[in-house]
Amino acid sequence: MCVIYLADGNVCPALESGRTLGSAPTGKNSRRKLESLRHKKRDVRKMPGKTLVLIVLLWALAGPWASAAQNPETAYMIYVSPNGNDRWTGRLAEPARDKSDGPVASLAGARDAIRMLRIKEGPAGLPIRVIIFDGEYAIGETVDFKPADSGTESFPVTFEAAAGAKPVFHGGQAITKWNRSAEVWTANVPGAREGKRRFNQLFVNGVRYTRARQPNRGKLWSRFESVKQTREELTAGFKADDIKPWRSADKVLAVFLRIYDISLFPVESIDPAARALRLKLDPQKPSLAHLNEDRRYFLENSLSFLDEAGEWFLDGNTGTLHVRPLPEHKTGEFRAIAPAVDRLISFDGEPGKPVHHIIFRGLAFKYSEWTLPAEGYYDGHQADYEIGAAIQADYAESLRFENCLFQSLGRYGLWLRRACRNNLVTSCEFSHLAGGGVIVGENRKGIAPAEETFGNTVTLSEVHHCGEVWYGSVGALIGFAGRNRLADNRIHHLPYSGISVGWGWEDKPNPAHHNVVERNRVYEAMLLMSDGAGIYTLGLQPGTIIRNNIIHDVHGRMPGGNGIYLDEGSAEIVVENNLVARVQGTAMVFHMANRNICRNNIFALAALNTYHASGAKDNRAECNIVYFSEGRVLPLRNWSKGAVAMDNNLYYSTTGNGLEFERGASLDPWRKSGQDTHSIAADPMFADPAGGDFSLREDSPAFKLGFKTFEIPAIGAPAGGSRLEK
Numbered sequence: 143m144c145v146i147y148l149a150d151g152n153v154c155p156a157l158e159s160g161r162t163l164g165s166a167p168t169g170k171n172s173r174r175k176l177e178s179l180r181h182k183k184r185d186v187r188k189m190p191g192k193t194l195v196l197i198v199l200l201w202a203l204a205g206p207w208a209s210a211a212q213n214p215e216t217a218y219m220i221y222v223s224p225n226g227n228d229r230w231t232g233r234l235a236e237p238a239r240d241k242s243d244g245p246v247a248s249l250a251g252a253r254d255a256i257r258m259l260r261i262k263e264g265p266a267g268l269p270i271r272v273i274i275f276d277g278e279y280a281i282g283e284t285v286d287f288k289p290a291d292s293g294t295e296s297f298p299v300t301f302e303a304a305a306g307a308k309p310v311f312h313g314g315q316a317i318t319k320w321n322r323s324a325e326v327w328t329a330n331v332p333g334a335r336e337g338k339r340r341f342n343q344l345f346v347n348g349v350r351y352t353r354a355r356q357p358n359r360g361k362l363w364s365r366f367e368s369v370k371q372t373r374e375e376l377t378a379g380f381k382a383d384d385i386k387p388w389r390s391a392d393k394v395l396a397v398f399l400r401i402y403d404i405s406l407f408p409v410e411s412i413d414p415a416a417r418a419l420r421l422k423l424d425p426q427k428p429s430l431a432h433l434n435e436d437r438r439y440f441l442e443n444s445l446s447f448l449d450e451a452g453e454w455f456l457d458g459n460t461g462t463l464h465v466r467p468l469p470e471h472k473t474g475e476f477r478a479i480a481p482a483v484d485r486l487i488s489f490d491g492e493p494g495k496p497v498h499h500i501i502f503r504g505l506a507f508k509y510s511e512w513t514l515p516a517e518g519y520y521d522g523h524q525a526d527y528e529i530g531a532a533i534q535a536d537y538a539e540s541l542r543f544e545n546c547l548f549q550s551l552g553r554y555g556l557w558l559r560r561a562c563r564n565n566l567v568t569s570c571e572f573s574h575l576a577g578g579g580v581i582v583g584e585n586r587k588g589i590a591p592a593e594e595t596f597g598n599t600v601t602l603s604e605v606h607h608c609g610e611v612w613y614g615s616v617g618a619l620i621g622f623a624g625r626n627r628l629a630d631n632r633i634h635h636l637p638y639s640g641i642s643v644g645w646g647w648e649d650k651p652n653p654a655h656h657n658v659v660e661r662n663r664v665y666e667a668m669l670l671m672s673d674g675a676g677i678y679t680l681g682l683q684p685g686t687i688i689r690n691n692i693i694h695d696v697h698g699r700m701p702g703g704n705g706i707y708l709d710e711g712s713a714e715i716v717v718e719n720n721l722v723a724r725v726q727g728t729a730m731v732f733h734m735a736n737r738n739i740c741r742n743n744i745f746a747l748a749a750l751n752t753y754h755a756s757g758a759k760d761n762r763a764e765c766n767i768v769y770f771s772e773g774r775v776l777p778l779r780n781w782s783k784g785a786v787a788m789d790n791n792l793y794y795s796t797t798g799n800g801l802e803f804e805r806g807a808s809l810d811p812w813r814k815s816g817q818d819t820h821s822i823a824a825d826p827m828f829a830d831p832a833g834g835d836f837s838l839r840e841d842s843p844a845f846k847l848g849f850k851t852f853e854i855p856a857i858g859a860p861a862g863g864s865r866l867e868k
Contacts, residue, residue: 217269220255221245222309224277231255235273245275249301249311249487250285256299257291269297274505276307280314286488293499295540303504313483313532314345314509317463320476326448327465329478335461341480342512343576343611344454344463345550346471350574350610354455354464355442356386362399362438362867367417369435373425375410376433380417387414388444391459395514396421398439399867400432401702402638402673403526403614407518409441424517438867481511481552485530491537493592496561498539505546507532512552512576512611525619525642526612527585529577531557541565548572548579554615555608557581564597572605578615579605579633583623583653585645594653595623604632613637613670616678621645624655631662637670637866639678639707640693646681647710649736656685664691665857668698668726669866675707675731676722684714694834694857696725697865701750703727708735718742719852721836724860725749728777729768732758732786740786741765742850746828746836751777755785763788765848767826769836771796776803790847791821822847834858 220232223244227237228251230244237244246255252272259270270293293299303309321328333339344351352359368379388394394409396419410420423430441447445464448455454465467476486507491497510532519528531554535541538558548555548570554577558565562582572579580603583595600618609615617633620626620643633640641664644654664676676693679686688706696703705722708715712735721744722729729745732738734757741762745752746769753763753776763786768775775793781804793801793809801823803812809823827842829835835856838844845851 217271218259218263220252220259220270220272222249222252222272222274222279223247224275224279226251228254231258232272235275248279249281252301253285253287253291260290269293270299272299272301273304274301274307274309275304276309278310278312281311281483281486282313283483284485284488286490287497287500289491289495289497291500292497293501295499298499298501298540298542300501300503301505302501308504308506310506310508311486312479312507312509313481313486313511314479315482317344317478317480320478325466327467327476329463329465331456331461331463331480333461334456334458334463337458339482340458341456341482342514343481343550343552344465345479345481345509346465346467347475347477348550349452349468349471350550351452351454351465352450353442354444354447354449354453355440356444356447357440358450359452360867362440364438366435366437366439369433369437371423371429371433373429374423376407376421376423376430378419378421380419382417385412385414385417385419385441386446387412388441388446391457392444392446393458394441395443395518396439396441398433398437399613399671400437401700402524402671403432404612405430405433405519406514407520408514408516422517424520427517427520430520479509481509484511484513484552485532485534486510486551487533489535489538489541491535491539491561493537493561496537496539496563497535498541501542501544502546503542503544507546507548507555508550510551510553523585524614525585525616525638526577526614527581527619527621529553529612529615531555531577531581533557534559535562535565536560537562538565539563543567543570545569546571549574551575551577552611553577554581555579558595558598559584560595561593562595562598566598567600568602570603572603572617573607574610575608575615576611578608578612578619578636579603579617581619581621582626583621583645585621587622587646587652589622589653596625596653598623599627599629600631601627601629602631605636606633607635609637609670616640616642617664617667618642620654620657622653624653624657627658627660628662629658629660633662633664634666635669636667638668639674640664640667640676640696642674642678642680643686643688644679644681644683644712649682649711649713652681654681654683654686657683658686659688659691661690662692663855664693665695666861667696668703672699672702674698674702675704675727676725677705678707678709679712679715679735680709681711682713686715688715688717688720690719690852692721692855692857693725694721694723695860696727698726701727704731704754705729705745705748707731708733708738710734713737715739716741719850720744721746721854721857723747723834723836723857728752728754730754730763732756732761734758736760738762739764742852743767744826744836744854745769746831747771749773751775753786754780755782756780758782758785761786763791765790765850767791767844767849768793769796769826769828769831770794774802778806781805788817789820791818792826792844792847792849793821793823794825795823820847830856832859834860 226245226247232246232255703726729748
């Protein structure tokens with residue numbers, strides 16, 4: 143703060159309280175403050191004339207007609223500190239000596255301090271900065287922001303870490319007073335026995351522990367011998383070597399991994415003799431889809447399953463928590479945290495009254511919970527949309543999340559849901575989440591124009607090791623939303639798809655259009671689930687562009703780990719300048735997809751096919767490089783004749799066994815069918831394909847076909863051993 147002294151050495155009364163010029167009071171408050179100055183011991187009338195003129199001039203500049211634009215560096219300051227108190231104003235960085243005032247102690251306290259400040263001072267005429275010192279801040283209930291909490295474009299409200307600080311906001315509660323033994327440690331959880339304190343996740347020293355299960359993590363039972371389903375019950379016949387009995391008091395859950403989503407149910411009973419697992423179903427709900435004999439599954443939540451380090455079990459009958467610590471956690475600090483709050487932050491705008499211009503910078507959000515309805519997670523949907531997010535927004539505009547960490551959360555990290563517009567997520571990290579990273583937009587039909595989400599950007603961020611509970615979650619998902627941008631993100635180590643854009647499974651107009659997915663790197667995806675891709679799309683999306691992305695090492699079952707997958711209804715999308723390498727399934731899929739353009743891409747080393755087209759029409763694939771050592775260019779079956787018009791492509795098989803197109807035809811017969819008339823078979827001359835460098839040498843024959851080079855970073859050799867479950 144710049145302090146101005148009078149000619150006689152006294153501090154200007156307008157600044158005596160420590161307020162900067164730009165934050166001087168306005169309106170009635172200005173008049174009240176001016177009246178108080180008249181009663182100061184210093185008699186202004188006795189000051190020298192020049193000094194008095196200076197005071198009047200300074201006060202005029204700081205008066206109600208003085209704009210903050212004249213002093214853009216000034217702001218109202220609110221401080222948050224571990225030694226704060228939410229009864230204080232937050233205007234002091236440290237507690238006053240008499241403990242009459244000081245910083246606040248929580249995120250909700252900072253929000254409320256801003257509300258009180260505005261009541262006292264009137265509508266904010268300057269930016270409001272909330273400075274948060276290093277430390278951990280518990281969130282005991284959802285912190286909600288309303289329209290009245292908003293800033294403006296010129297004067298935003300900013301919640302930011304103090305210089306060098308890494309503050310953490312979390313919804314967890316510590317569990318202490320452990321009884322330690324050689325293998326299993328126990329602790330009493332107050333309220334658990336009465337049903338007031340239950341949780342579904344446990345973190346020790348920041349590591350997610352596994353709720354006791356069989357088989358243990360890393361393994362799955364592969365299939366049932368039979369599945370019978372009625373409106374009220376499902377009976378699954380399991381194999382003889384699978385399920386072992388458990389304590390009758392335990393409330394065991396069955397987790398089914400279907401094709402691209404999961405279901406999670408309380409188990410009603412087990413009949414070991416008949417090898418029958420029974421679940422109750424809600425007769426008001428539709429029959430379970432995609433659940434048949436060929437489904438993987440496991441059971442969890444019994445003390446009988448607690449047989450491996452890193453597992454835990456909470457006994458609701460005794461209130462006792464049982465843990466088998468990991469070896470590295472048996473000595474030194476043992477900090478166990480159980481989440482207690484489902485949603486950490488909610489932005490609750492209203493139609494015509496959005497929450498807007500709030501910035502979060504340099505903050506960490508951790509330890510939110512997920513809860514299970516009494517009937518279970520009945521019929522999971524694609525991308526596990528229904529689980530929600532730890533931070534969720536409706537009717538929110540111009541929010542910014544900068545350099546924030548979303549970690550160890552129970553659902554998705556962030557959901558910009560209904561009527562969310564022009565929000566920015568940049569330089570953030572989403573890691574070790576139960577669900578996926580970011581959702582933009584909704585998955586419901588019939589969205590009115592006033593409720594549409596559009597214009598949001600997620601950029602320069604990293605999403606990794608997510609979907610740790612909800613295996614069908616996606617790294618970054620855009621639903622029924624338009625004009626959004628996913629750019630320059632790194633997305634990796636996920637059980638399902640990396641990026642998903644669009645919704646609806648129909649080639650019909652919807653709110654998803656003109657989305658841009660560019661310069662993202664997606665790898666080690668599809669580690670557990672099926673029928674997905676590095677980048678996956680649904681529905682009509684005019685103007686949507688997928689370009690300059692690097693996709694590699696995509697796994698999957700059936701096999702279903704694809705590079706770029708234009709699924710049902712995908713239409714009018716441009717796919718260009720992408721590298722797709724080392725995918726277990728197909729590099730480029732057109733499934734019931736129409737009028738899409740696929741050009742100037744490199745499709746290298748797909749294990750199954752380069753292209754797949756079924757039920758598709760009016761697509762084009764041109765100026766692409768196809769390079770493989772196994773698999774085929776086109777599948778033997780499920781290729782819709784005329785689905786994709788192909789030309790000016792370069793094909794090369796490293797094995798020298800020739801190229802196989804429709805029904806095994808070689809290139810010449812394929813040309814006679816009217817396809818690939820100007821295409822060639824030649825070595826594209828990559829720099830080092832074995833080492834993961836697919837950049838082109840200057841003498842590559844692809845350039846003669848019109849191929850235009852783009853930035854192609856080396857991706858390195860395959861990592862191997864990345865699958866999550868077997």
